Structures are given as C-alpha cells and as structure tokens.
Amino acid sequence: MxxxxxxxxxxxxxxxxxxxxxxxxxxxVTKVYKKLFKLYGKHSIADYYELNNKAKASFFNQGxxxxxxxxxxxxxxxxxxxLFPRIIGAAEWEHIESGVKQRCLALNKFLWDLYHDREIxxxxxxxxxxxxxxxxxxxxxxxxxxxxxxxxHISGTDIIRHNDGKFYVLEDNIRCxxxxxxxxxxxxxLKRALFGVFNHYNAHTVTNYAENLLELLETVKPAGxxxxxxxxxxxxxxxxxxxxxxxLAKTMGVELVEGRDLFVENDFVYMKTIAGPExxxxxxxxxxxxxxxxxxxRKDSSLGVPGLFAAYKKGNVTIxxxxxxxxxxxxxxxxxxxxxxxxxxxxxxxxxNVKTYHCSRKDExxxxxEHIRELVVKPVDEAGGYGISIxxxxxxxxxxxxxxxxRASPRKYVAQPILSLSVHPTYIxxxxxxxxxxxxxxxxxxxxxxxxxxxxxGLTRVALRKGNLIVNSSQGGGSKDTxxxxx
Amino acid sequence: xxxxxxIRYTAENHYDHPVVxxxxxxxxxxxxNETQSLVRIDFSNSRNARWEFSQNGFGFITIRxxxxxxxxxxxxxxxxxxxxxxxxxxxxxxxxxxxxxPENLQDMGFRLEHQMFLKPTPLTRLPEDTGCFRFDHGRNxxxxxxxxxxxxxxxxxxxxxxxxxxxxLTEVLEIRQGVCQDFSHLFIGIARAxxxxxxxVSGYLHQGMGYAGDAQMHAWAEAxxxxxxxxxxxxxxxxxxxxxxxxxxHGRDYADCAPIKGVVFGKGDNRSNxxxxxxxxx
Numbered sequence: 133m134x135x136x137x138x139x140x141x142x143x144x145x146x147x148x149x150x151x152x153x154x155x156x157x158x159x160x161v162t163k164v165y166k167k168l169f170k171l172y173g174k175h176s177i178a179d180y181y182e183l184n185n186k187a188k189a190s191f192f193n194q195g196x197x198x199x200x201x202x203x204x205x206x207x208x209x210x211x212x213x214x215l216f217p218r219i220i221g222a223a224e225w226e227h228i229e230s231g232v233k234q235r236c237l238a239l240n241k242f243l244w245d246l247y248h249d250r251e252i253x254x255x256x257x258x259x260x261x262x263x264x265x266x267x268x269x270x271x272x273x274x275x276x277x278x279x280x281x282x283x284x285h286i287s288g289t290d291i292i293r294h295n296d297g298k299f300y301v302l303e304d305n306i307r308c309x310x311x312x313x314x315x316x317x318x319x320x321x322l323k324r325a326l327f328g329v330f331n332h333y334n335a336h337t338v339t340n341y342a343e344n345l346l347e348l349l350e351t352v353k354p355a356g357x358x359x360x361x362x363x364x365x366x367x368x369x370x371x372x373x374x375x376x377x378x379x380l381a382k383t384m385g386v387e388l389v390e391g392r393d394l395f396v397e398n399d400f401v402y403m404k405t406i407a408g409p410e411x412x413x414x415x416x417x418x419x420x421x422x423x424x425x426x427x428x429x430r431k432d433s434s435l436g437v438p439g440l441f442a443a444y445k446k447g448n449v450t451i452x453x454x455x456x457x458x459x460x461x462x463x464x465x466x467x468x469x470x471x472x473x474x475x476x477x478x479x480x481x482x483x484x485n486v487k488t489y490h491c492s493r494k495d496e497x498x499x500x501x502e503h504i505r506e507l508v509v510k511p512v513d514e515a516g517g518y519g520i521s522i523x524x525x526x527x528x529x530x531x532x533x534x535x536x537x538x539r540a541s542p543r544k545y546v547a548q549p550i551l552s553l554s555v556h557p558t559y560i561x562x563x564x565x566x567x568x569x570x571x572x573x574x575x576x577x578x579x580x581x582x583x584x585x586x587x588x589x590g591l592t593r594v595a596l597r598k599g600n601l602i603v604n605s606s607q608g609g610g611s612k613d614t615x616x617x618x619x
Numbered sequence: 620x621x622x623x624x625x626i627r628y629t630a631e632n633h634y635d636h637p638v639v640x641x642x643x644x645x646x647x648x649x650x651x652n653e654t655q656s657l658v659r660i661d662f663s664n665s666r667n668a669r670w671e672f673s674q675n676g677f678g679f680i681t682i683r684x685x686x687x688x689x690x691x692x693x694x695x696x697x698x699x700x701x702x703x704x705x706x707x708x709x710x711x712x713x714x715x716x717x718x719x720x721p722e723n724l725q726d727m728g729f730r731l732e733h734q735m736f737l738k739p740t741p742l743t744r745l746p747e748d749t750g751c752f753r754f755d756h757g758r759n760x761x762x763x764x765x766x767x768x769x770x771x772x773x774x775x776x777x778x779x780x781x782x783x784x785x786x787x788l789t790e791v792l793e794i795r796q797g798v799c800q801d802f803s804h805l806f807i808g809i810a811r812a813x814x815x816x817x818x819x820v821s822g823y824l825h826q827g828m829g830y831a832g833d834a835q836m837h838a839w840a841e842a843x844x845x846x847x848x849x850x851x852x853x854x855x856x857x858x859x860x861x862x863x864x865x866x867x868x869h870g871r872d873y874a875d876c877a878p879i880k881g882v883v884f885g886k887g888d889n890r891s892n893x894x895x896x897x898x899x900x901x
Contacts, residue, residue, distance in 0.1 A: 272676030
C-alpha cells in the first residue's frame, strides 16, 4: 500500500473535451465516485499491476472466453476486465431503467402489430418497405400469437452518454443479445480482487438475473402446461458465446442442449435423456431464426430441430425470443423508434435516439455521400460492430470504397453523426497507468406479460485502444463491473 | 362433371454412407379446397419409420417422417384419391375485370394484404433490363396475364436437366430453357414487377394429355386478378389451370413448396428419385 492519496491518478491525463464519468464539468470528482476515488487512491500502481494479473488468471481459470471471427483462424480470448468499476447513481439509473422498459414495451407492441393488423404501416408511421425488404420479417409468423403475446423476452439495449451529458440509445438488441454472463463474472472477479470496496457502497446485486429470467420465461409457458421444462438451445461449443449459454443454463438450473438433443413428435418437442424422452415446453434459443428448423427455414441448418416451427405454430412450445423478432432489431427500424414509442404508448421517449440518415432515401443518401467524414456508416443488419466505417478515421481510398458500397446497395446502410462516447478511467496494461477510455452500457431486460425486469447493473464495455469508439468485445473491447446504487 | 383422381407418389433415397438419424418432410398431399376433396390418403415407407401429419409454416398439410436407425436407403409411397370438380377457367364476366391500372395496385391496404406475394424472392427476382414482357395499359389485368402466360411459354424452351430447383432467373433467362419451376418463377417475377400478387403453386397434372410436366410433380402460378380473385396460369403449357391441375400447396416460390425435404446426419452423397402417376375415372 502506498500512503500517497493520489498516486494512481497523479498522471491521469484528463481531456476536458471529453465527458469523463468520474468528474463533473468543474473537474471535481462526482459524488458517487468520491469514496471509491479515495479508496483506490490508497493503492499504488504496483498493487494494481498485481491485482490485474490475478483477475486475469481468475477469468482464464473459469474459462470465461469468447471468440473473435475474422478471415484468419479464430482464437479464444479472455474478455479484458477492468478493476475500476463504473458507478451509476440511483436517480440516473431510474431514468435509464424507465427508458429501457419503455422501449421494450413499444418494440413488443410493434412486433405484435407487424405480424397482425399492421396498423403502423397502414398509418404510414413506418414505411411498408422497411418490412417487406427486411430479411428478418418472417411471413410464417403472420397471424401467429406467441404465448403471452411476448416476442421480445430478452432485450439488450445499448446506451451511451454523449459529451452533452445525456444518454442516447444506440441499438436495441433483440436477437439473442449476449453479454449478461460477463456482468455476473465481472462482479465476482471484482469481489475477489477488492472485496473491501463493496463495504463502502450500497450497490444492487446482479446475481438475481437467472432467477428472474427463468421466472419470466415460465410465465409464457404453453397453454395447458403445469410445471414447464425449460432448456437453453445453443449452436454448440464453437459459438463465440458458448460460455454464456452454459452459464445461463447452469444458473437457471436447466439443461443446455444442442439441436440434435431435441426431436419433434406429434408436434411436441422432446429432449433425449438417458431416462427416455422428456417433453420440452420453453426454449431459450441462442440460434438465429434461419437455423431454427431445417424443414421450414434454412435447409442446410444442422443446428436446429426438424419440425420445431410446426410445434411452435401449434402452440406446443414457447421459443424465446419469438421467431421473426429480428425485423425490429434492424438499424433502419431503430431510426423510427421515437415515432414507434409515441404511436403505441402515447408517451414521449424517455431516452434519446441518435439522428440517423436512411441511405434508402435519395436526399439522405446524397447528404451521407457528401459528409462521410463526419458520419458513422453502419450496415443495417450486422451485429457485433462488424462493417462499421467511422468517417474521420478513413483514408481517401476507404472513403471512396464506402461511397461505392453505399451507391451499390443504399438500403443496406444507415449513417449517424459521430458521437463522442463518455470516457472512464481505465487501467491500461501497456502504460501501467489509468487512462481515459470510451465506454458504453448494455442493459438487460426480461419481459413477461405482467411485468418486466431490468437487471440493475449491465455491461459497461470499454474500447481499449486509445480514441477507439467501437466497444464490442469482438472488436477488442474490454468491460467493467457496473454498480447501480440503491437510493 | 366431377372426376375421381388417383395419385401415386413414390420416392427412393439412397445414401452413400449409412445415416443414423434422419427426418423428411413431404408436401405432397392435395389441398382440400372448393374444387378438391380428398377421399383417401395412404402413406408408407420401407423402413417402417414413424410418420405423422403436420403443417408447414403457411398452413399446408405435410407428412413428417423421422428415422432413428441406421439406414442407407429408404423408399416412400403415397397414394391419394381425390374428387375434383370440373373447373372452367373461363367462367367469368370479363366486364368485372377493371383495366390494368398500376396506380390502383398501389393502394396501401392491398399491398399490405398481399406483400408476401408481391416482393421478389431470390428465385423470382428479375434481372434488370432484360426486355421482359410489359403489361399493356390498353388491356385489362386478365388479358395481360394471359398474354404474359403465352409470352413465358414462348420465351423458354422446355428442357429438363439444365436447371435445378435453385436456379435464379438471371441464369434461366440467359439459357432461355428450363422446366416448370423456371416457367412459373418467370411468370411470377414479371407479374409481381407489375404490382400483381402472384404465388407459386405446386401440384399434380393429370397425365395423358401430352402436357409437359408428367411423371414429376408439376408447378404453375396463381395471380390475383382484381375483380376475380386468384386465377391459375400454367405457363409451361400455355394454359389456364383447370380440371387437370390438382393443387397441393402454394408459396412465395419453389423453396416454400419443395415436395420433399430431408435432414440427415451423415457424410457423403445421396441420390433421390421420385415418380408421380395420376389416373382418372369419371
């Protein structure tokens, strides 16, 4: 221990142009961080170096890894974890939580409408083409009533704080969003490394996620089922999020299965067990729609279950999230979210949306083509930060390439102004010091017909390369334990 | 006068390497509708594998078979008896059909209701600037569709073996040859491009009339004629679908209507053969 109160922060280079979560605009440490700042200040950099290594080893030993997809061979990596937690005060969290709930509710109503009366399209609030040209709109779901009326059982909402200090939603992830297991393992790791700090704060627990997930999934069990059997359906151990699939199954106390472990008979789904077939009522699937059932969707899918969709349509099994949900998880749909919220809930959006240009619209495409350097151009249907071009980082040739891509398939892209994500002190191994790094926040919401649950915490992702704005783990980001304080 | 049809469908599958677990789905049961009623359905397979009736995602009856024992060949046999009412495709009042007006087809309610059969699919997407058939604004929808039927009939030469079930229209239009799927996809693609909802129909064609499409399942198209409803067009034979056309299912394109789909766990190649026979008694 070092006696010097300011050791680890003396060299902290605070760029006043960036919104630093630790400091208020006058450069003073904010109220929620004050105690932590003091506590961490008691440690020396050498202490940190050691603790950081311990934490890394703990992640390795637990097998908490993920895979990065690229053209070269894929590698297992540990998800870099940062020992300095992110703290969200009670009032601020209330704002976030109510905003996230509002979006999830509106999205679920939107999906019901898209597969039933389609009033929002009739009324011209959202253009018809958005649905008819989306590869994720499943015609097979038209008129189907998912159990309990729920499409978006599990949502991951990506939120950032801009340098105006306000929260903006970047994405609503409703196609098997991942990351919640890191929230839980980050908490565990921080408790192991620095248990003492928790005594000074009254933070909400995050370990209640699995029980809430299971409870809410069971509220949408198929009709006529008394005590439902739930499973987690994984594509298998080569999937980037396999650790999470196994973690969720384990913590919910349910079986982790692959497609080949299930079969359909008389339009009911069964799991093969050593004691014989066991009926399955609720499937938390972590495979995409296209792979669910090779007899209905992609015929080359070996991940799915032949006949699963027929069983679903008959109401004999619940699939979470519902098939066809992906149509609302489209960056082009995102841009209509404020209107969607007003349309279904008759409320003003609580959280801000980022101004978005639709390249499918001629005038907006022209604007984007002329202002590429000031914009982020994103493909509408890619997840995980793949295919994003950040205008001010591109070479002249790259700008030309983006222009070419945009002209070739404008419907595939949207563009947004380059936002300045807030920054947070983060321990950087190379320099062995704390530096500012951009962060975001993914919240996790579980929704049932009667109530919804937002995990009081979330995944704060950190862009580890200096100045980098993309925080996805697949793009080399890390994460922080995230504390939500009690009132 | 109504006819009693007997339809026999057989399929034989051979696998180079034995497969352990396999599922098949057949979309071969004639649809029950205004002009078709089923009298009898028989189904069997050489391995006594478990089978059951189910439905596909669009509500058409399927037969699903699941086998749990090692096999390297399996054959399936189905027989249907069906009463088909006489269909006169020309029994309508032409004055009911409004003139072709693309603006009327832009109505939001209409497009919403039929979006499934208006949007291009990978198999019905037309290449740009092919000089394909264009609707004549001086003629009504039905006349235009009949002209389109004849145009497709003449545009392609019926040649089995050159195209497959997933050949896109760009390729079909390059070689100008194909089989009933290709004729139907081309008809559908052009109708949709003109704002007319069109769907792919899979079924049986009564043999013995010299029509193309015998001994296999047949395909044609249905187009929504404003004022009349869905009408069947068989561009492979330059006909309106009538008493000889026994419908099984419809979909957005072939992919929704494949008569047999198989999911097998195993390596190596497989060969599949199917045959269809349609006989009638009055």
